[in-house]
Amino acid sequence: MKHTLYLALVVLLASFTTPKETVTLSGKITNTEDGKIKLRGEGFEKEIKLNADGTFSETFSIDYQGFYLLSTKNNRGGVYLGQGTKLNIAADDKNFSGTLLYTGKGSAENKYMLEKSKIVMAVSNEELYKLDEVPFLKKIADMKTAITAVYKSTKFSDAYFKEKEAQNIAYLEQLQLINYPSYHTHYAKIQDFKASESFPKFDASINLDNEADFLFSNTxxxxVEAKFNEGIASKAGEDAEYIAAFAVPEIKKIKSTAIKNARIxxxxxEVGAGNPNAASLYNELMALSTDTKFKDDLTAKFNKIKTLISGNASPKFEYENFKGGKTTLESLKGKYVYIDVWATWCGPxxxxxxxxxxxxxxxHGKNIEFVSLSIDAKKDYDKWRKFVEEKKLGGIQLIADNDWNSKFVTDYAIEGIPRFILIDPNGNIVSADAPRPSDPKLIEKFKELGI
Incomplete structure (x- = not known):
């Protein structure tokens, strides 16, 4: 009995003391806006400060072999980090994809991924998904053949990558099959399109709860996300305003920690100012998640939205007006203010x-001002101005000073757009998550307020 307990203890300790992989990233990235690059993964985040000339060198531990997101303020892309990676990265941030160069251990795998990306990106989504079924399937088959040829001609140094990527190529084909019906509806402008009976079905034998594949493959x-959302949508129906009640029970069934945390x-x-069940959802997600940083961030968000209740003073803003100068929320006192937080790149x-x-x-002429607050990035400033002018947008057109990180945006805990906010003549919140203009409930609210 003692030997059995001792062995169990050894196994338990081993599970907590498995050494992490150590990798080294170095190189030179010039012309960054803020002199930083960030590396993100599942439950992982690291910021690297660049030297004045753009050089950097960092050795650190990673939790898993797989793909991470490497980003500057204006660019981002995937990077594979595996056992013993010592990768050198060089790029000019003003032309990141055109100048990106990998050398060192791990470069073969990342160069392969660049070539694979070029094959996939050679055809735009619109070109690809506009195609009828037969030419679409032919294009996907050609894409798979081209990628496979690059895979076979590459001398990989990482055996784990080589093994996993063979399956990943098949996943790419499966993803296109999943996407086709909805994307074809959009790009071909065929309402209620349904694929034919002969169109290939998703491979139901694929395990959608595979931790290793999830950490390795963005595809x-x-x-996993598409199939999970598909299942939840079928349960919730089209009219459901919130889907957490349907999603959380399914999340609880997931065995993979990384997949479960991602779905959470x-x-x-939905832990937002407009959700009457935000508090109970917050408590449930906190109990389910094992991601410490996420839980800290969610707590900060929840504490913020608790202050965004009707009657509380609204967070303030002072942003550039399309017509010149700056406009403050304070200057609009005496009227209701309906704010649309948006961006030119946002389809909805x-x-x-x-x-x-x-x-x-x-x-028009009533006791209300309409403010459109763009969170376009600084690099898209001219695009914003051109869009406002060409579309003849009315109301008060403002642009925030730091896109998603602008203070008014973070004060309202905005994580998705469009977002609409209604403020009363005294500068107090009526609704931190007001109905959209297309929703009849907005006019009902205006009538209720006597606007």
Missing amino acids: YKQI QNVAY CRREIPSLQKVEEDY
Whole structure:
């Protein structure tokens, strides 16, 4: 009995003391905006400060062999980190993809991924998904053949990568099959399109709870997310405003820690100012997650949204006005203020514009101001101005000073756009998550307030 207990203890300790992989990243990235690069993975985040000339060298531990997101303020891309990686990265941030160069241990794997990416990106989503079924399947088969040829001609130094990538190529094909019906509907503009009976079905034998594949493959991650969301959508129905009640029971069934944490993070956006069940959802997600940083961030967000209740003073803003100068929330006191937080790149935001213009027209001259606050990045400043001018956008057009990290945006804990906010004539919150212009509930609210 004693020997059995001792052996169990040894196994238990070993599970907590498995040594992490140590990797070295070095190189030179010039012309960054803030002199930093960030590395993110599942439950992992690291910031590397660049020297004045853009050089850097860091040795650190990683939790798993697989793909991480390497980003500057203006660019991002995947990087594979495996056992004993000593990777040198060189790039000019003003032309990141065009100048990116890998050398050192791990370079063969990352160069392969660049070549694979070029094959995939050679055809735009619009070109690919506009195709009818037969030419679409032919294009996917050609893509798979081209990638396989590069795979076979590459001399990999990492046996784990070589093994996993063979399966990953098959996952890419499966992802395209999943995407085709909805993407073809959008790009071919065929409403209610359904694939034919002969169109290949998703391979139901694929294990959607595979931790190793999830950590290795971004494509597999997308498959897992797509199939999970598909299942939840079928349970929740089209009219469900919140899906957490359907998602959380399914999340509890997931065995993989990384996949479970990822699904938790996806549903955490519903811990928001407009959700009446935000507190109970917060408590449930905190109990389920094992990701310490996520839990810290979610707690900070929850504490913030608790202050965004009706009647509380609204966070303030002072941002550049399209017509010149700056506009403050304070300067709009005496009227209701309906704020649209949006960006030129946001499809759902753009779809709300005609409805917003109609509401603005109907309420012209009444006791309300309409403010559109763009969170476009600084590099898209001219794009924003051109868009406002070409679309003849009305109301008060502002642009935030630091996109998602602008203070007004973080004060309102905004994680997705479009987001609409309604503030009363005294500068107090009416709704931190107001109805969209296309929602009849908005006009009902205006009538209730006597606007």
